[in-house]
Amino acid sequence: MEGRRTSHWWTVWGVLILAWAMFPLLWMVSLAFKSPETFRAGTPSFFPDEWTWENFQTVFDDELFTSALRNSFGIAIIATVLAVVVAMFAAYAIARLEFPGKRLLLSMALAIAMFPQAALVGPLFNMWRGLGIYDTWLGLIIPYLTFALPLSIWTMSAFFRQIPWEMEQAAQVDGATPWQAFRRVIVPLAAPGVFTTAILTFFFCWNEFLFAISLTSTDRARTVPAALSFFTGQSQFQSPVTAIMAASVVVTIPIVILVLVFQRRIVAGLTSGAVKG
Amino acid sequence: MADITLQNVVKRYGDGFPAVNDVSLDIADGEFMILVGPSGCGKSTLLRMIVGLEDITEGEVTIAGERVNEKAPKDRNLAMVFQNYALYPHLTVFENIAFPLRLRHQPDEEVRRKVEEAAETLELTEHLDRRPSNLSGGQRQRVAMGRAIVRDASAFLFDEPLSNLDAKLRGQMRTEILRLQRRLGITTVYVTHDQVEAMTLGDRVALLRRGELQQVAAPRALYEEPVNMFVAGFIGSPPMNFLPAVVEGGELRLPVVGFRPPDDVLARVGDRSRVMVGLRPERFTTVTGDGAGPDDVEFEAEVDVVEWLGNEQYAYLPYDEPEGADTTLEELERDLDSERLRSQLVVALDPADAIASGDRIRLRFDPRSMHVFDVETGENLTLGVG
Incomplete structure (x- = not known):
């Protein structure tokens, strides 16, 4: 009986926390479907009286948003691919090789991850302008890589470390070069780690605001989070809130899809059956 | 198909500790060679070298005949089954077995033919599409062997392949491995700590202790003519009894009995005043009436514990150990990974004999069946005697 009561309490807590977390999200969705005029109605309601696609129409007609969406996808995907590839090799080296300065490297990586980004914005702004990469994709990809790599390396080396040494050794005895062993055995086994890292990096690049707003000035490289703050309504007299919410809904969708698609792959456990266990 | 030669092979780790020390071994083409020894004796290291x-x-x-020291594993053309x-x-059974062939870019058709052939041999045909995680221990073991036999490797190397299986399956797989090796006639090096595997599988057995080779011989020779106390103690279950003996006026005085050994044995003992006598448990018989050989030694002792197993019966007979004999034995026990509990004699008796603990029984043994070891070096003094 005691056990059942405990589990009920867990359910209650779960529902409470879920409601707490979901409320802003729901509000966002509901606002996105309200027409800009009724959103300031005298008798406000949580759900729109009349569901409308008008706001989505507005944001997709706006060059500011579509170019930002393009930039966001481009920058996030490039940064993610680069980060995953580099982190994969670095993490493998850290997990498998003993080399001088390994601990230093790891603690440096951690230190970089903890470094306050705000402190870097000013210097970067000046440097980037000097180098001519201010307001370019490259100008955003570089700092994103810097901050995404440490975490990626840590996550992936943890995954690599779980893979038994015998896997590579067996592959080598079977006739594989170290590179073949890595590509055909280790990478497939570390796939959950690679996906986890890729998704985390993508989220980071997708959501990042500080660099995006500071290191861009035009549509050339401005990403969605930054672009949203420049949003105006259809006219100066219209509140942009519903349009911003519609844009927010749009940019949330890729994230949700990513999580749903890769959810199963993220769950580790692919190595079960490799060795007796 | 190839012979393997090790010449004065040494493995030293960073701290200078030699895990394998000056091992020389010739493994003939098609031979089944066993590397055996207690844990930490360097047998796996030797295999991995x-x-x-x-x-x-x-x-x-x-x-x-070709030096391979500098060659990468992939260029040595050896197949290995890991513990x-x-x-x-992430690969199906089929792809697991096909892996070595895929690395050599063999045409699909040939891969299929070879894998199916190997699967046939190992009775894995109906499991080819499954993944290793869905297989039982014995099946996984067979897949690992399939990966080895599918390619034309020069030799097979096994690193304790059966230690993860339960006892019953182990026996089955043991015969399976033996049958396979005999059929393929391929040079095989097999590492184990299990002396049953060593004795049943090997054409020859190499026994290692602390990285040094003790004896290389056929199982029977290893059992009957161990070169030293370590070999004698390692091979055989229950292990050989070691009894400290004092030599006095042409007599060997054991804790249980004193007697005059055959002259040639005595000659080997020389002027040593103390020796260690080794007697296998099955060399003892109970005295029932007459029938004793002319030289047989008889003695009486009290049975402490009896273990009756149906097809065999062991009796444990405690005795008082003389002072100062322990150090040699203690060191030996440490090397053999066992603990010296008490000084007792283990004898294997006819299971038909009704013996209970507390009984006093008369036993006899043929002194020609005993081994006499040097106390200091552990060397077998009676090699080739009788």
Whole structure:
């Protein structure tokens, strides 16, 4: 009986926390479907009286948003691919090789991850302008890589470390070069780690605001989070809130899809059956 | 198909500790060679040096007459079965077995033919599409062997392949491995700590202790003519009894009995005043009436514990150990990974004999069946006597 009561309490807590977390999200969705005029109605309601696609129409007609969406996808995907590839090799080296300065490297990586980004914005702004990469994709990809790599390396080396040494050794005895062993055995086994890292990096690049707003000035490289703050309504007299919410809904969708698609792959456990266990 | 030669092979780790020390071994083409010894004796390290997963500090390894010290594992053309099988969990059984062939870019058709042939041999045909995680221990073991036999490797290397299986399956797989090796006639090096595997599988057995080779011989020779106390104590279950003996006026005085050994044995003992006598448990028989050989030694002792197993029966007979004899034995026990509990004699008796604990029984043994060891070096003094 005691056990059942405990589990009920867990359910209650779960529902409470879920409601707490979901409320802003729901509000966002509901606002996105309200027409800009009724959103300031005298008798406000949580759900729109009349569901409308008008706001989505507005944001997709706006060059500011579509170019930002393009930039966001481009920058996030490039940064993610680069980060995953580099982190994969670095993490493998850290997990498998003993080399001088390994601990230093790891603690440096951690230190970089903890470094306050705000402190870097000013210097970067000046440097980037000097180098001519201010307001370019490259100008955003570089700092994103810097901050995404440490975490990626840590996550992936943890995954690599779980893979038994015998896997590579067996592959080598079977006739594989170290590179073949890595590509055909280790990478497939570390796939959950690679996906986890890729998704985390993508989220980071997708959501990042500080660099995006500071290191861009035009549509050339401005990403969605930054672009949203420049949003105006259809006219100066219209509140942009519903349009911003519609844009927010749009940019949330890729994230949700990513999580749903890769959810199963993220769950580790692919190595079960490799060795007796 | 190839012979493997190890010449004065040494493996030293960073701290200078030699895990394998000056081992020389000739493994003939098609031979089944067992490397056996207690844990930490360097047998796995030796195997991994042959396959190329460990560097060779000193000495030379040749396969088919060719020096391989500097060759990468992939260029040595050896197949290895790992203790935990090391199957690739992301690949099906088919692809696991096909893996070595795929690396050599063999045409699909040939891969299919060879894998199916190997699967046939190992009775894995209906499991080819499954993944290793869905297989039982014995099946995984067979997949690992399939990966080895599918390619035309020069030799098979096994690293304790059966230690993860339960006892019953182990027996089955043991015969399976033996049958396979006999049929393929391929040079095989097999590492184990299990002396049953060593005795049943090997054409020859190499026994290692602390990285040093003790004896290389056929199982029977190892059992009947151990070169030293370590070999004598390691091979045989229950192990050989070691009894400290004092030599006095042409007599050997054991804790249980004193007697005059045959002259040639005495000659080997020379002027040593103390020796260690080794007697296998099954060399004892109970005295029932007459029928004793002319030289047989008889004595009486009290039975402490009896273990009756149906097809055999062991009796434990405690005795008082004389002072000062322990150190040699203690060291030996440490090397053998066992603990010296008490001084007692283990004898294997006819299970038909009704013996209970507390009984006093008369036993006899033929002194020609005993081994006499030097107390200091452990060397067998009676090799070739009788």
